[in-house]
Structures are given as C-alpha cells and as structure tokens.
Amino acid sequence: MNKNIYILYISLTGNTKSFVHRLTAYLASHDVTVHAINVKETPDMQKLSQPFVTILPAFLDGGNGRVNGYHEILSPILSHWLGYAGNYQRCYGIIGSGNRNFNRQFALTAKQYAKRFGFPYLTDFELRGSQNDIERIASLLMEKAKEQN
Numbered sequence: 001m002n003k004n005i006y007i008l009y010i011s012l013t014g015n016t017k018s019f020v021h022r023l024t025a026y027l028a029s030h031d032v033t034v035h036a037i038n039v040k041e042t043p044d045m046q047k048l049s050q051p052f053v054t055i056l057p058a059f060l061d062g063g064n065g066r067v068n069g070y071h072e073i074l075s076p077i078l079s080h081w082l083g084y085a086g087n088y089q090r091c092y093g094i095i096g097s098g099n100r101n102f103n104r105q106f107a108l109t110a111k112q113y114a115k116r117f118g119f120p121y122l123t124d125f126e127l128r129g130s131q132n133d134i135e136r137i138a139s140l141l142m143e144k145a146k147e148q149n
Helices: 015-028 076-090 100-105 108-117 131-148
Strands: 004-009 033-038 052-057 091-098 121-126
Touching: 004 015, 004 076, 004 131, 015 033, 015 052, 015 091, 015 131, 052 076, 052 108, 076 091, 076 108, 091 108, 091 131, 108 121, 121 131
Parallel strands: 004 033, 004 052, 052 091, 091 121
Antiparallel strands: none
C-alpha cells in the first residue's frame, strides 16, 4: 500500500483544518504519512505531481440552496489551485463538509467542484467531523491510496 496520502484543502473557519489535523494524526497511527496543503496558507500555486484528494467546506452566498444560494464565495483560490497546471487531473476525488443546518447547501460546493472538474464526490462530514468520520474517511483514503499504485 502507498504509505503517503496527499490532501489539498481550504479552511476558512478552522473546521476543515482541525479535521485534516485529526485525520493526519489518525493515519500516522496506521503508519500513513499525510502531505496536506491548505491553499489559504499557501497562496503560491504549484504543480502537484502526486495523486491527491481535495477537501472543501461549503461557502455559498446565502439563499436556500434550491432557488438561490448556489454562487460560491470565499474559496475560489482552491478552484485556481485545481486548475493550475492541470492539477485537477491528479485529483481522485473530493470530500465535502459544512453544516447540516443549511440543508441542501450542506457540502454543495464540493459537489459543484466534482461536476466542474470531473472527479468523483467521495463523501462528506459535518463541521469538524466526529471520530467516526475520521475513521471512516481514513479507511476510504487508505483504500483510494491502494488504487493509486
């Protein structure tokens, strides 16, 4: 199995960053090294050479997610990173997050990215994620890492 997992993500409120840090620690306990880039903290785009997963919270412009509220705000830098040098071609999937109180807007931005860039929407978690989410997503990523070999 590939002992490295590469993650490209954005965290604006700290929830996704917390999730990635906890996921990294959990995977380290299984002898898997996570290489994560928070695009908010790394504004200089680079070509990514390894297959990676993207994690993206939902940031939309309000509304109800049906009639309006589909316009993405705050995270376009992640879209630019994916487009840069064809990085999206090495992305094997996206994981969405958000607040379930926002109903249909929950994880909607990640679903929009999956459609826009043509990679699969893998799963989602709420806010900072539970321990069950960490274990479930770690298992999914370890399986996806095997497929990349």
